[in-house]
Amino acid sequence: MLAEELETPVAVVDLDILESNIVRLQEYLDRHSILNRPHIKTHKIPEIAHLQIAGGAVGITCQKLSEAEVMAQAGILDIFVPYNILGEAKLERLRRLHRRLNLSVTADSSAVIEGLVRALKDEGKQLPVLVEFDTGLKRCGVQTPDEAAELAEQIERSSALHFAGLMTYPTNQNTKPFVLETKNLLDAKGIAIERVSGGGTHCMWEAHTHEVITEHRAGMYVYGDRKTVNAGALGLDQCSFKIHSTVVSRPTNDRGILDAGSKCLASDLISPGGGHGLILEYPEARIYALSEEHGHVDFSECESRPEIGDRVSVLTNHCCVANNLFDKVHGVRGGELVVEWPVLARGAVH
């Protein structure tokens, strides 16, 4: 079956491009002796995770325990969950995963560490815990090296846990100074920083410039999207993930309506007024609005324009959230359908 025969809207991955993205990042990280621990939140598909591991990744990163549970069932045994795990139900699930896997997590507060200690105090095996620090995203993470060092000590005081290092997102110019200051504080206590885990696809080719990074977590590099292309991390021809859509209406000469809306492309913006995706066959067109099941397109800048029933391919603004909207992703090679992948960890938000 040809990709162009698939009913639209449909999420299509070019396997040649996907594979070469996996190889290229692995080669880069290998060259700089940085471990590769790709983030599977982008694809949520076990077989792609296995391709990443077969390509040389040391393990994977999952953002939620439920993603890790899906990946563990698919036989992936080294999983990092850089998330604050809280609450008795989640701690019980964490304990079960810890028994089965090489699991590691993060913490950015005493409260989180206390929960981990309480849940794991009777296990024979220590859980590696990294301390998350904030390099400017203003999300999670301790704000100062002093706080990081205090939490590292708290972790090391528990026989249930092992302080495994530091983690941040994204890796940037604030990373190295923070790590070195924390290292100074911890050297005095005899506590080593084994892992420094950095992350991000947009900044992946600079991972080596921060020197202190020992592993890198990139997610979107397998697929690519407008954000990745705008950041210069991937070229347009290095993007493997597209939404194929059909023009279902041409109400005016300038306007065309796609059968893919916010329930396919997602509403993430790359800039205010920057549109909702790039139509590869009509790069001058602008997806100026999304309804749930319609993409509203202005073709006024295009010399040629599509007819009702024509198919187009859309590069999404943000591939991770678009992928998460589909039950299946279709892998193609040379335009021919090779595999239908259920997005097995779709909806895994717990």
Place this chain on the structure above:
Amino acid sequence: MLAEELETPVAVVDLDILESNIVRLQEYLDRHSILNRPHIKTHKIPEIAHLQIAGGAVGITCQKLSEAEVMAQAGILDIFVPYNILGEAKLERLRRLHRRLNLSVTADSSAVIEGLVRALKDEGKQLPVLVEFDTGLKRCGVQTPDEAAELAEQIERSSALHFAGLMTYPTNQNTKPFVLETKNLLDAKGIAIERVSGGGTHCMWEAHTHEVITEHRAGMYVYGDRKTVNAGALGLDQCSFKIHSTVVSRPTNDRGILDAGSKCLASDLISPGGGHGLILEYPEARIYALSEEHGHVDFSECESRPEIGDRVSVLTNHCCVANNLFDKVHGVRGGELVVEWPVLARGAVH
């Protein structure tokens, strides 16, 4: 089990509020002799659709054939799909649904009508087709009454189809003049406009003011969200759908991080800079950014602030796209869990 014991993030529906929303709209539409044809794209849950029908709805509206297929399997037999159905695969699915159901669809071009005729020419039963017209949303729909009348004639010329009337979204002040002009044109040809289908939750209480409307399609009225509240269509205490979330980090005195991000709340904005949801326990807080699995909250305007591990309830910006991100919705009454509803038509984009 109590709702507050459910693992977060979790989508929770208050059944008392849901039911009273269903009753209130039905009573209003009954009072004005307007048929109620609720849009199930909001909830995608067959049991809620059955509650709407038991409450007096004449049938339901689905935006995609795949939603209609799910609802048909749940025993719902009167379904309107106000969408341009194109392509052989979809037309085959349409034919199968047409044989099983009281199905009706829309068209806004000759190309769409030609496809319907080709697909249904050998059926013994006519498919009701409404012509979609544009009242200013700049989405699908013919632009002029002349176009509408031409398409109505094209539909009536085919023995496979029956011209059933006109459809628009949203219903507004442009609706009546358009319908009356089209009626004038069609009266001369002896073609009746049986149905005039209007839509929208934000404008539902004005449906009767447009006079020409014979049926109304509202979706969000069962759930409610910030958009619905801002439009004045529902009060805050009439919103039944919330995302329960846990505060997983408090990196600074002002900042708190939720375990619900864009993969739970969706990235739809109600206004630029307007935030990503309303935290009901902290109405002065601002969800200023979303990562995929984190909500970034500024609590600086709040006198009291949550601690790590505290639970909050978030009213979403747009309930339909948030609901579509969850595998299940939890129905509660008086804080007690009553039902877990699989979001059965989630991902039904075809």
